[in-house]
Amino acid sequence: MTFATPISFTEDKTVFDYAAWDRIWAGAFDDAPSQNTDAPLWVSKNLPDGSHGIFALADDEVVGFVSVFTDDILHAWIADIAVHSDHQRTGIGKELLRCVTEKFGHLSIKIHAVQEPAQSLCAKAGLTHRTDLTPCARKGAEQGTWQADALAEMGLSVSNDIAPGHKTKVQELLTGAGFQSASAALDASGGLEKFLGSLVTAFLVLDGDEPVAFARVISNNSNAAWLSELCVREDRRCEGIGTALLNDVNRTFASQALYLAAPSSTVAFFEGQEMPPKTKWVKVFHMVPGET
Numbered sequence: 001m002t003f004a005t006p007i008s009f010t011e012d013k014t015v016f017d018y019a020a021w022d023r024i025w026a027g028a029f030d031d032a033p034s035q036n037t038d039a040p041l042w043v044s045k046n047l048p049d050g051s052h053g054i055f056a057l058a059d060d061e062v063v064g065f066v067s068v069f070t071d072d073i074l075h076a077w078i079a080d081i082a083v084h085s086d087h088q089r090t091g092i093g094k095e096l097l098r099c100v101t102e103k104f105g106h107l108s109i110k111i112h113a114v115q116e117p118a119q120s121l122c123a124k125a126g127l128t129h130r131t132d133l134t135p136c137a138r139k140g141a142e143q144g145t146w147q148a149d150a151l152a153e154m155g156l157s158v159s160n161d162i163a164p165g166h167k168t169k170v171q172e173l174l175t176g177a178g179f180q181s182a183s184a185a186l187d188a189s190g191g192l193e194k195f196l197g198s199l200v201t202a203f204l205v206l207d208g209d210e211p212v213a214f215a216r217v218i219s220n221n222s223n224a225a226w227l228s229e230l231c232v233r234e235d236r237r238c239e240g241i242g243t244a245l246l247n248d249v250n251r252t253f254a255s256q257a258l259y260l261a262a263p264s265s266t267v268a269f270f271e272g273q274e275m276p277p278k279t280k281w282v283k284v285f286h287m288v289p290g291e292t
């Protein structure tokens with residue numbers, strides 16, 4: 001791609017800092033920057049090891065970026081994309097997404113695309129609007145209202161690990177909920193460490209020693225989290241286990257915004273847990289591996 005002003009692209013996070021982020025977002029919306037540049041650890045917190053950033057540079061100044069959180073085996077979630085208004089409509093956004101689809105083309109790529117022009121940009125970059133998935137989200141709030149012991153009150157325990165002996169049961173749980181690709185990824189990942197990669201937090205709900213529910217969240221553990229799977233064993237549904245598990249997920253990530261792409265049958269469930277649909281402004285765009 002040729003740009004009127006020479007633009008280069010890099011994945012080197014050292015070019016980026018809070019001031020650049022602030023300037024781009026302020027510029028993206030033609031707003032004044034907040035001037036709050038006093039955040040030296042911002043990049044290591046918000047784009048920690050295991051997360052990815054691609055940065056567009058004009059004369060050594062970052063003028064656009066995209067951030068991606070991934071489990072490296074199944075999902076790549078585009079958390080943010082923005083281009084400074086001085087450089088918009090010059091192809092930078094399209095090139096940033098092209099870099100993402102090239103780098104993560106083997107994974108299932110998703111984004112909550114907020115309004116226009118993000119939605120046409122995603123379509124131009126070859127992502128598909130998933131009308132069957134509803135974008136649900138809640139903002140981060142320092143003071144969550146989540147209950148501390150909802151699962152314990154039901155006589156259940158929760159572990160953030162999957163003991164090797166539970167692997168097959170977790171796969172059955174995932175398959176029973178339609179998460180075939182997650183089950184296959186768990187199988188293919190061999191060691192469980194990969195399925196529970198550096199940005200992943202898993203929640204395994206046990207009744208005694210029996211896995212009855214499971215959830216996985218991909219997050220930078222700073223400001224944004226993506227709920228990739230949540231499921232309850234088929235014979236244990238409608239007992240309140242899903243609500244208690246989601247409560248635990250929300251409590252763990254209370255200070256972070258939490259996003260998901262919900263199949264329509266589950267939207268009411270998430271809405272009841274303070275994760276309402278955002279369909280007025282947001283559409284889920286997706287690229288499946290192998291799709292062009």
Ligand SMILES: CC(C)(COP(=O)(O)OP(=O)(O)OC[C@H]1O[C@@H](n2cnc3c(N)ncnc32)[C@H](O)[C@@H]1OP(=O)(O)O)[C@@H](O)C(=O)NCCC(=O)NCCS
Nearest residue numbers: 028082083088089090091092093094113114117118120121
């Ligand atoms: C969305 C955004 C990243 C696009 O970046 P960009 O560099 O301006 O986009 P590009 O120049 O690569 O444009 C690619 C395509 O997006 C669409 N697009 C971009 N800007 C548009 C505009 N102002 N109006 C209509 N369509 C537009 C067009 O389809 C365009 O293709 P075309 O130029 O061949 O018609 C940028 O507008 C932005 O930073 N917006 C504010 C932040 C934001 O909304 N982020 C997304 C949150 S999910």
